[in-house]
Amino acid sequence: MRTKNSRGRDLVPTPSQTVGPYFQIGMSGAREIPRIAAPGASGERVKLICTIFDRDGVRIDDAMIEIWQANADGKYNHSAGRQSKGVDAAVLGFGRVSSNSEGICVFETIKPGRVPGRDGGLQAPHLEVSVFARGVLKRLATRIYFAGEPANEEDPVLALVPKARRNTLMAEPVASSTGGEPGAWRFDVHLAGRRETVFFDV
Amino acid sequence: MPSSSRDGARSKSTGRADGGSARHRADSPTASSCRRYPEKTQPPYLYPPYKATLRRAPRKPLIVVPHTLSEVTGPVFGHGQISETDNDLTRQHAGEPLGERITVSGQVLDDSGRPVPNTLIEIWQCNAAGRYAHRIDQHPAPLDPNFTGAGRTLTDSQGRYRFTTIKPGPYPWNNHPNAWRPAHIHFSLFGTAFVSRLVTQMYFPGDPLFPFDPILNSIPDEKARRRLISAFDMDLTKPDWSLGFRFDIVLRGPRETPFENKK
Numbered sequence: 001m002r003t004k005n006s007r008g009r010d011l012v013p014t015p016s017q018t019v020g021p022y023f024q025i026g027m028s029g030a031r032e033i034p035r036i037a038a039p040g041a042s043g044e045r046v047k048l049i050c051t052i053f054d055r056d057g058v059r060i061d062d063a064m065i066e067i068w069q070a071n072a073d074g075k076y077n078h079s080a081g082r083q084s085k086g087v088d089a090a091v092l093g094f095g096r097v098s099s100n101s102e103g104i105c106v107f108e109t110i111k112p113g114r115v116p117g118r119d120g121g122l123q124a125p126h127l128e129v130s131v132f133a134r135g136v137l138k139r140l141a142t143r144i145y146f147a148g149e150p151a152n153e154e155d156p157v158l159a160l161v162p163k164a165r166r167n168t169l170m171a172e173p174v175a176s177s178t179g180g181e182p183g184a185w186r187f188d189v190h191l192a193g194r195r196e197t198v199f200f201d202v
Numbered sequence: 203m204p205s206s207s208r209d210g211a212r213s214k215s216t217g218r219a220d221g222g223s224a225r226h227r228a229d230s231p232t233a234s235s236c237r238r239y240p241e242k243t244q245p246p247y248l249y250p251p252y253k254a255t256l257r258r259a260p261r262k263p264l265i266v267v268p269h270t271l272s273e274v275t276g277p278v279f280g281h282g283q284i285s286e287t288d289n290d291l292t293r294q295h296a297g298e299p300l301g302e303r304i305t306v307s308g309q310v311l312d313d314s315g316r317p318v319p320n321t322l323i324e325i326w327q328c329n330a331a332g333r334y335a336h337r338i339d340q341h342p343a344p345l346d347p348n349f350t351g352a353g354r355t356l357t358d359s360q361g362r363y364r365f366t367t368i369k370p371g372p373y374p375w376n377n378h379p380n381a382w383r384p385a386h387i388h389f390s391l392f393g394t395a396f397v398s399r400l401v402t403q404m405y406f407p408g409d410p411l412f413p414f415d416p417i418l419n420s421i422p423d424e425k426a427r428r429r430l431i432s433a434f435d436m437d438l439t440k441p442d443w444s445l446g447f448r449f450d451i452v453l454r455g456p457r458e459t460p461f462e463n464k465k
Contacts, residue, residue: 011313011452012243014429015421017403018252020388022334026326026352027390027401033279054257062338068277068396078275094277115271128272128396135254137245137420139399143272160265191258201238201264202273202397 016138021062023132024098033095036067036109041090043072043110047184048144048171050105052131055192059103063133065189066096067107067144074113074122111146117156124155131189141202144187147172161198168197235269236397236454237313245420252416253377269397274456276395279322289355291327291367299349301330301368303444306404306432310361310391312455317361318398324390325353325365332371332385341373366444372411384411384418393453404449405431 019027037043048067052060070076070093077093097105114122124145131140145152147170152158158166174184190197247259267273287293292303306325310318328334328351331343335350349368357363370385386403393399405418412418412431421427429452438446 010237011311011315012240012426012429013313013454014400014402014451015244015426016400017245017388017417017420017430018254019390019401020403021338022326022328022336023388023390023401025334025336025350026324026354026388031324056257058257060258066399068272068275070272076271076275078278092277092279094279117270118268123270123272126272130396130399132401133258135252135258137247137249137252137255137259137417139401140247140260141396157267157270160267165262192260196260196262198262199260199264200267202267202269 018134018137019064019132021134023064027064027096032097033092034097034107036069036092036095036107037071037088038090038092041071041088041110043088043091043112045183046107046109046111047181048107048109048127048187049174049184050107050187050189052099052103052105052133052189053191053193053195057190057193059099060133060191061099061101061103063103063105063131063136064096064098065105065107066130066132067094067109068128068130069093069109069126070112070115072110072113074115076115114151119156121154121156122151123157124149124151126155126157129189131191133191136191140191141200142189142197143169143200144171145169146185157200165198168195236274236395236456239454242422243426246422249416249420251378252420255420273397274395276392276398278392284354284356289353289363289365291349291351291353291365293366294350295348297348299329299346299368301346301349301371303366304369305364305366305438305440305444305446306387306449307362307364307435307438307446308432308448308450310357310363310393310451310453312393312398312453314455314457316455317357317359318393318453318455319357319359319361321357321361321394322392323355323357323363325367325387327351327367327370327387328373330368330371332373343371343373369406369445372409377416382411382414384409384415389449389451391451391453394455398453398455400451400453402451403430404447406447407431407434 052063071088071091095107112125117123127144129142171185171187329346329349333343390401432447432449435446435448
């Protein structure tokens with residue numbers, strides 16, 4: 001396999017730049033993808049309500065969130081690897097939504113299954129998350145886990161996060177008494193500030 | 203100006219990645235991983251000259267994640283949704299847009315030098331007068347009814363792409379007194395994995411605004427900054443029709459075969 005360029009060196013990845021305030025022209029707008037999993041996909045249905053805040057707790061109305069996730073069997077919709085489980089045609093696995101005037105992005109999906117970790121074990125159900133916005137010079141990566149999920153206790157990535165900050169990675173069920181509906185989960189992203197979300201160097 | 207793919211000296215340091223820490227891990231037989239970014243070749247999150255970073259940059263160190271299937275896979279989409287005029291921004295309306303017609307073309311490679319075929323590229327830009335077709339852009343420059351400023355295409359089997367558009371204008375913004383953005387086109391690419399996702403901006407050679415732009419200058423390494431400046435290319439220039447600019451892009455890619463699962 002070719003591992004170097006013609007001059008025998010690895011190439012340096014192109015630097016990132018902010019999406020700026022006008023990304024809806026090319027990346028979002030009519031090209032939004034709020035439905036990660038169609039009705040009929042196997043798995044527990046989830047309505048995911050994400051809200052994005054800045055350092056001062058102000059809602060960010062010009063951000064975009066992308067989600068990448070596995071299906072209910074823990075398989076990604078991707079050719080990489082001979083994953084032993086089948087793909088669910090109803091699960092695209094990808095979504096992207098720009099935040100509305102209240103800083104909210106809503107996705108329609110299913111709770112993913114457990115995917116393999118690096119050492120033969122399984123990871124807890126989680127979504128991979130990218131956050132883009134004006135003032136964010138490169139993609140911010142985080143993960144969404146599900147509060148109350150027993151597998152969280154043995155998740156190898158959560159184990160890398162100081163205990164006091166793990167709650168920043170948890171989606172919480174929205175109680176129906178506060179206007180929630182069945183399957184609604186809330187996830188807040190704090191780019192900075194007292195409740196700063198854990199972001200990952202991927 | 204060398205094209206970006208030929209300009210690939212890596213930083214000698216293999217220690218800290220920009221904005222966080224990188225550490226080396228034993229390779230697992232069950233998952234591949236991607237190389238980390240060489241030091242200083244990516245912008246930090248907090249860059250005070252770009253004022254919006256002050257309220258939006260995380261302050262705590264990032265946590266390094268060993269790559270798993272979640273990071274080395276990624277969305278493949280946009281296929282079958284590309285129409286004929288999607289990569290020609292001058293043919294999306296009844297008339298032709300005003301401005302200098304240009305061709306922007308290049309090759310998308312991974313950081314091992316392999317072409318990235320069949321991957322979605324999305325672009326967006328302002329018009330020749332420096333105005334975006336977007337409700338929040340209030341720059342008092344004319345809108346062009348024949349220009350939206352959005353394009354998309356898939357790379358071919360060799361990772362090559364091509365757009366026809368008009369050269370965007372510079373425009374003022376409110377970052378600091380008399381702040382102007384150099385002319386640029388926004389690029390969004392997915393590549394093969396979650397970790398290869400890239401959103402960036404392509405600039406034009408010789409722009410006098412470069413020294414004053416905090417967004418371009420947020421990239422610490424000068425050589426890395428230059429990779430965002432396209433090269434005028436006479437071979438891409440079509441006689442009596444359009445000027446050509448070359449912009450090659452390098453995405454992170456798998457270090458080995460994407461995934462080895464013995465099952």
